[in-house]
Amino acid sequence: MNNEINVAFIGNPNCGKTTLFNAYTGANLKVANWPGVTVEKKEGQMSYHNKKYKLVDLPGTYSLTSYTMEERVSRHYILEDEVDVIIDVVDASALERNLYLAIQLIELGKPVVLALNMMDIVEERGMEIDLHRLPEMLGVPVVPVCARKRTGLNVLMHAVAHHQNKTSDRFEHHHTAGSHEHSHHDEYAMVYSDDIEDKIDKISELLSVKYPNLKNYRWHAIKFLEADQEICKKYPLNLSGIADRSYEEDIINQRYDFIEEIVSEVLVNKEEKSQNTDKVDRIATHSIWGMPVFFGIMALVFFFTFTIGDWIKGYFEMALEWFSGASSEFLVGLDAGRVLTSLIVDGIIAGVGGVLTFLPNIFILFLALAILEDSGYMARVAYVMDGIMSKIGLSGRAFIPMLLGFGCTVPAVMASRTLENKGDRLRTILVTPFMSCSARLPIYVLLSQMFFGDGAMIAAYSMYVIGVIMAIVVAKLLSVFAKNKEENTLLIELPEYKSPNARTIIIYVWDKVRDYLTKAGTTIFVASIILWALLNFGSTGMVTDMSQSFAAEVGRFLEPVMKTAGLGYWQIIVALISGIAAKEVVVSSMSVLYGIGNIASQGGMASLTAVLAASGFTAVNAYSMMLFCLMYVPCVATIATIHRETKSLKWTLFAILLQLGTAWLCSSVFYTIATMF
Amino acid sequence: MKLSDGLIGSSYAVKEISLELPAKRRLEILGMTSDAKVTVLNSKKSGTKIIKVRGTRFAIGCKFAQQIEVEEVDKRGDMI
Structure with missing residues (x-):
């Protein structure tokens, strides 16, 4: 037998499951997709007391029915795979709702341990949970943890x-919904x-006759009463006379009745003091102020990105200048040869x-994005934006992937998975790239600082606004042409506001920065x-005059097409093509193409502006290029990523x-109109 | 009355959800079972609400809120 213990x-959602999972595995985990679906599967390993554990993070879900992909994935894994122990992470501050999943898990008949997370919030609110009574009523161990503080x-x-090896123990419950005895029910919570x-008894009996190898008759019987499509199809059974309708509603009601009973017994001081979230929400989700608050926050985020970011960037530039000079001297000193020196320094x-x-x-x-996410504000965006989003045929929730698109399009496209509706998901994936990602920022910064002087920040900020408008226009057009017009109705949990956790934010930011650095080390290195x-x-070998090179030929070939957009310069076209590798490469390409060492510095920009101006490239061309x-x-x-998510070429x-079409059309229209005056 | 007409600060008991089965079940699973108490925390003109059910806040679209029949149980419109 395998010595490894499988823990699921x-x-x-929002119970802190991933934080707890990360606390055990750290960065040491394997991320893949569940077979056949685009739901992420995370696996990690750890050892405890000389035993090896395989930890699997199942998707966040409210129940184990088979309505959503996440629910089906979780259910299958627990039923079919060799899960030894299930850790059910429960948000203690929202015990009532979280216990619903717990009850379903316990019914599955596998060993369950309840991890009672967010106990600090419970204490903060002056509530108490009876940790003696709760396991007695549920029949499973309950362990208070705090994932954020790692206790x-x-x-x-x-x-x-x-x-x-134990499924349940220590029952001390007196949940008596019935009037006559069911002797064997002592073993069930x-x-x-x-x-x-x-x-249930009758169906269990039928099942035991027809499917003698089935493991948990009771659970399957309950699923038959719930008219669970998957189970009913998998194990055909004639239930006439026993269950001729779905009893799902009764079952859900009774489960919540039991939960109410538990909560009334174990939760002390239920009258909570959680007014802070409501106070903040009164403004953050106000019907009029909600939207200005949101746009204000976004404006603030980009203000910080520009001012403080640029200030630090100055030092990075000085270091680069020094390094470039030193390398050049060093290579010349080594007698490294013109080609190699050029490759290393200029390339x-x-x-x-x-x-x-x-x-x-x-x-x-x-x-900033990590703080917004971790504080709980991100979910409010869905509510605030729902009105506008529904007008363009998307749910308010689709705004979150789009908002993430401001950071990086890759995770944003992946975030569209959270949308249940297929058409909604596809439309969101198609419009998300219009949200200006951080890699495009260097291009705006460079061009706007060169051509717009004091208005640089406004010029750059306008890109973000235009991106949003384009996304809206395209989404609207897509929804008009959509074949099946289903309604998308908002339904999203709004977690409590909390002060962001440093560890969570550091992990998140470091992950992104590492991504960016890796990209610089790989894609951009190769592209350079x-x-x-x-x-x-060029066709004649190494050329001293760049206008004789291969790149120039490609650029010249495309010049007529790009002329309408004011971008009919082969250098610009080559830079744009190279930007397909990664958008920020456009900047480095321009520095190589125009032979300017430190393009982001004052001197570098001044000389580039001069070179461009000499060829008739003005502020209008610059804005068109942006x-x-x-x-x-x-x-x-x-x-x-789009290919992976849509699974469609x-x-x-x-x-x-x-x-490509939108870009050409918009910049051409802008250039034509702007040059008319 | 409909949940979409609910007032900020008032609490209601869920009476009937007349939505398609998957949507109805989703709401029930989140705790909106019959007679469950729903408090309206915030509201938009369209009928989209922020509600509190069993200790959890949810934003719920007007299309859903319009199909949920509720009965007023506790009016304290001036509190929140």
């Missing part, structure tokens, strides 16, 4: 280790009314280094070398063409 983590972790694993229990250091100087801006942006080669080699960069083909990583190609 399950819980309601109770060892005790929880200890309970898991000792509970792996949740006992239904006589009527239902009689039916790699200029390309990768240029992108790295934007690290402060990206760090601040993700920090390829581009350098394309720019420095518009084009905002909308054109997303980066390779995004294209790959057709839709991926559609997404690419949609963006």
Whole structure:
């Protein structure tokens, strides 16, 4: 037998399950998809008292019916796979709702340990939970933990280790919904009314005759009474005379009756003091003020990204300048040769280094998004934006992936998974790339600082606004042309506001920064070398004049097409093409193409402005280019993600063409109108 | 009355949910069973609400709120 113990983590959304899971596994985990579905599966390993444990993080879910993908995935894993112990993470501050899943898990008949999370919030509110009575009523061990403060972790694993062969113990409940005896019911926590229990007994008997190898008759019988489609199809059974309708509503009601009984016994001082969330919400979700508050917060986020980010960026630039100079001297000193020196200094250091100087801006942006997410505000956005979103045929919830798109399109496209409706999900995926991601920020910063002087911040901020407007227009058009017009109705939990947790935020931000650094080290590194080669080699070999290079030929070929957008310059076209590898590469490409060492510095910008102005490239062209960069083909990583999420080559190609077409059209229209005056 | 007409600060008991089965079940699973107490915390003109059910806050779209029949149990419109 395998010595490894399989532990499954399950819980309601917002219960702190992932924080608890991370507390055990750290960064050491394997992320994959569940077979056949785009629901993320996280696996980690740990050892405790010389035993190995395999931890699996199941998707957050409110119940174990088979209505959503997440529920089905969790249920299958527990029923079919070899789960030894289930850890049900329960938000103690919302005990009543969380116990619903707990009761269903206990009914599955596998060993369950209840991890009572967020006990600190319970204490804060002056409530108390009777930790002696709760396990008595549920028949499973209950361990108070605090995932954010990492307390109770060892005790929880200890309970898991000792509970792996037991399903239930210590019943002391007096839940008597029935009037006549069901002798064997002493072993179950949740006992239904006589009527239902009689039916469960009868169905169990039928099942034991027809399917003698079935493991948990009671659970399956309950599923038959709930008219669970999956189970009814899998185990056909004639129930006429026993259950001729669905008893799901009765079952749900009775479960909540039992939960009310538990809560009334174990929760002391139920009159809670949780007025803070309501106070904040009175403004944050106000019918009039909600939206200005939201846009104010977003404006603040981008203000910090620009001012503080740029201030730190100055130091990064100085370091890069020094490093570039030193490397050049060092290589000349080594007699390294012209080609190698050019490759390293003009290709790699200029390309990768240029992108790295934007690290402060990206760090601040993700920090802000992490704080918004962790504080609980992000869910409110769905409510605030619901009105507008429903007008364009999306649910308010679709705004969250779109908002994440301001950070990075890749996780944003992935976040669209949270939408249950397929059409809704597809439309969200198609419009999310219009939300200006952080990689496009360097382009705006560079161009707007070069051409718009004091108005630089407004010019850059306008990109974000235009991106949002474009997303809205495109979503509306998509919903008009959609084949099946289903309604998307908002239904989302609004968690309590809490002060953001440093550890959670550090993990989140570090994850993104690492992604960005890896990208600089891989994609951008390779793109820099390829581009350098394309720019420095032509049909005659290595060229000194860049206008003779391969890249220039491609750029010149496309010049007529891009002329309408005011972008008919081969250097600009080459830079834009290179930006498909990653949008921020546009900046480094421009520095290589125009031969400017430190493009983001005052001197670098001044010389680039001079070079561009000499070729007739003015502020109008610059703004047109910003518009084009905002909308054109997303980066390779995004294209790959869209393909993975839609599982359709057709839709991926559609997404690419949609963006390219919109970008060309918008910048052309803008350029034509702007040059008329 | 309909939940969508509920006033901020008032509490209601759920009487009937006349939605398609999957939507109805989703609401029931979240605790909106018959006679469950729902408190309206915030509201938009359209009928979209923020409600509190069994200790948890939910934002619920007007399309859902319009199909939920409720009965007033506790009016304290001036409190919240």
